Amino acid sequence: MIQLWFNKLEHMDKTMEQMVIRSDYMWFILLMLQSRRIREPFNQLPPRHVVPLRKFVPLNVYEEVLILNEPHMIYVKRKSLDDILKVKKKRTATTSCSSLDQFD
Numbered sequence: 001m002i003q004l005w006f007n008k009l010e011h012m013d014k015t016m017e018q019m020v021i022r023s024d025y026m027w028f029i030l031l032m033l034q035s036r037r038i039r040e041p042f043n044q045l046p047p048r049h050v051v052p053l054r055k056f057v058p059l060n061v062y063e064e065v066l067i068l069n070e071p072h073m074i075y076v077k078r079k080s081l082d083d084i085l086k087v088k089k090k091r092t093a094t095t096s097c098s099s100l101d102q103f104d
Contacts, residue, residue, distance in 0.1 A: 001043055005029065008046040024053040028065065035068040 009025055012018040032038055039061045050056070 001045070002029065002033075002038065005042055005046050008050065012050065021050060021052055025050065028053055028057065028062075031065050031069045035065060037068075039065065 005025070006029075009022045012022040029042060032042065040058065041056060041061075047056075054062075
């Protein structure tokens with residue numbers, strides 16, 4: 001059944017909206033596969049028109065898949081606003097041409 005979903009998603013590359021929707025579905029299918037259980041609606045044929053994931057997957061299924069994948073999640077330490085501003089100041093102080101940086 002998943003192969004039918006992949007076949008359907010493979011052709012969703014005509015617009016940016018389709019590609020975003022496709023990416024969301026692929027991400028969610030990957031999470032399901034990591035939890036080793038295919039849940040609704042992916043245990044059924046894909047619909048003729050694929051809508052955004054949040055409008056299609058039942059909330060309880062979405063939450064269950066995320067919870068089961070919690071051990072697989074990698075959280076990246078986000079930079080503080082101060083760190084971002086420091087990097088921005090450093091970038092504005094340097095030249096944009098790397099060949100000119102050697103003369104500083």
